[in-house]
Amino acid sequence: MGNLDDTKVKHILSTLKGLEYGSVVITVHNGEITQIDATEKKRFTLQKNEPKSPKNN
Template sequence: MKQLDELKLKYIISLLENMEYGSLNITVHAGEITQIDKTEKKRFTLAKVNKS
Protein backbone atom coordinates (compact mmCIF):
# COMPACT_ATOMS: atom_id res chain seq x y z
CA MET A 1 0.00 0.00 0.00
CA LYS A 2 1.29 3.44 -0.88
CA GLN A 3 2.21 5.85 1.92
CA LEU A 4 -0.35 8.35 0.64
CA ASP A 5 -3.06 5.69 0.90
CA GLU A 6 -2.06 5.02 4.51
CA LEU A 7 -2.36 8.72 5.30
CA LYS A 8 -5.83 8.82 3.77
CA LEU A 9 -6.91 5.74 5.73
CA LYS A 10 -5.58 7.17 8.99
CA TYR A 11 -7.44 10.42 8.28
CA ILE A 12 -10.70 8.55 7.60
CA ILE A 13 -10.30 6.49 10.78
CA SER A 14 -9.66 9.61 12.87
CA LEU A 15 -12.82 11.23 11.46
CA LEU A 16 -14.88 8.16 12.31
CA GLU A 17 -13.45 7.83 15.81
CA ASN A 18 -14.32 11.44 16.63
CA MET A 19 -17.84 11.40 15.18
CA GLU A 20 -20.87 10.67 17.35
CA TYR A 21 -23.65 11.27 14.80
CA GLY A 22 -23.30 12.07 11.12
CA SER A 23 -22.03 10.76 7.83
CA LEU A 24 -18.82 10.46 5.89
CA ASN A 25 -18.87 10.60 2.08
CA ILE A 26 -15.75 9.41 0.25
CA THR A 27 -15.41 10.38 -3.42
CA VAL A 28 -13.26 8.13 -5.61
CA HIS A 29 -12.03 9.04 -9.09
CA ALA A 30 -10.03 6.61 -11.23
CA GLY A 31 -9.50 4.34 -8.23
CA GLU A 32 -8.12 7.10 -5.99
CA ILE A 33 -9.75 8.91 -3.09
CA THR A 34 -10.15 12.49 -4.27
CA GLN A 35 -12.45 14.03 -1.68
CA ILE A 36 -13.87 13.38 1.78
CA ASP A 37 -16.97 15.18 3.04
CA LYS A 38 -17.98 14.98 6.70
CA THR A 39 -21.42 15.97 7.92
CA GLU A 40 -21.73 15.90 11.68
CA LYS A 41 -24.85 16.33 13.75
CA LYS A 42 -24.84 17.57 17.30
CA ARG A 43 -27.88 16.65 19.35
CA PHE A 44 -28.98 18.49 22.44
CA THR A 45 -31.54 17.20 24.90
CA LEU A 46 -34.42 19.52 25.73
CA ALA A 47 -35.09 20.35 29.36
CA LYS A 48 -38.69 19.54 30.34
CA VAL A 49 -40.68 22.45 31.69
CA ASN A 50 -43.01 21.81 34.63
CA LYS A 51 -46.39 23.45 34.11
CA SER A 52 -47.94 24.03 37.52
Protein backbone atom coordinates in the same frame (compact mmCIF):
# COMPACT_ATOMS: atom_id res chain seq x y z
CA MET B 1 -9.20 0.46 -7.34
CA GLY B 2 -5.66 1.77 -6.94
CA ASN B 3 -3.47 1.40 -3.90
CA LEU B 4 -4.86 2.90 -0.73
CA ASP B 5 -2.71 5.78 0.46
CA ASP B 6 -1.86 5.37 4.17
CA THR B 7 -2.42 9.09 4.74
CA LYS B 8 -5.97 8.89 3.39
CA VAL B 9 -6.77 5.72 5.35
CA LYS B 10 -5.43 7.27 8.57
CA HIS B 11 -7.49 10.42 7.94
CA ILE B 12 -10.66 8.37 7.39
CA LEU B 13 -10.07 6.31 10.54
CA SER B 14 -9.32 9.38 12.68
CA THR B 15 -12.46 11.08 11.35
CA LEU B 16 -14.55 8.03 12.26
CA LYS B 17 -13.04 7.80 15.74
CA GLY B 18 -13.92 11.43 16.47
CA LEU B 19 -17.49 11.16 15.21
CA GLU B 20 -20.33 10.41 17.63
CA TYR B 21 -23.24 11.08 15.25
CA GLY B 22 -22.97 11.95 11.60
CA SER B 23 -21.59 10.66 8.33
CA VAL B 24 -18.39 10.35 6.36
CA VAL B 25 -18.60 10.55 2.56
CA ILE B 26 -15.65 9.32 0.52
CA THR B 27 -15.57 10.58 -3.08
CA VAL B 28 -13.73 8.42 -5.61
CA HIS B 29 -12.75 9.38 -9.19
CA ASN B 30 -11.04 6.92 -11.52
CA GLY B 31 -10.46 4.52 -8.63
CA GLU B 32 -8.73 7.09 -6.42
CA ILE B 33 -10.02 8.80 -3.28
CA THR B 34 -10.26 12.48 -4.16
CA GLN B 35 -12.29 13.89 -1.30
CA ILE B 36 -13.42 13.06 2.24
CA ASP B 37 -16.37 14.94 3.75
CA ALA B 38 -17.50 14.59 7.34
CA THR B 39 -20.79 15.89 8.65
CA GLU B 40 -21.18 15.88 12.41
CA LYS B 41 -24.51 16.09 14.14
CA LYS B 42 -24.95 17.32 17.67
CA ARG B 43 -27.97 16.02 19.51
CA PHE B 44 -29.51 17.79 22.46
CA THR B 45 -32.21 16.40 24.71
CA LEU B 46 -35.34 18.48 24.90
CA GLN B 47 -36.20 19.79 28.33
CA LYS B 48 -39.86 20.31 29.01
CA ASN B 49 -40.67 23.65 30.58
CA GLU B 50 -42.83 23.60 33.65
CA PRO B 51 -46.22 25.22 33.04
CA LYS B 52 -46.34 28.83 34.15
CA SER B 53 -48.56 29.44 37.11
CA PRO B 54 -51.22 32.13 36.71
CA LYS B 55 -50.34 35.47 38.27
CA ASN B 56 -52.28 36.34 41.38
CA ASN B 57 -53.49 39.95 41.33
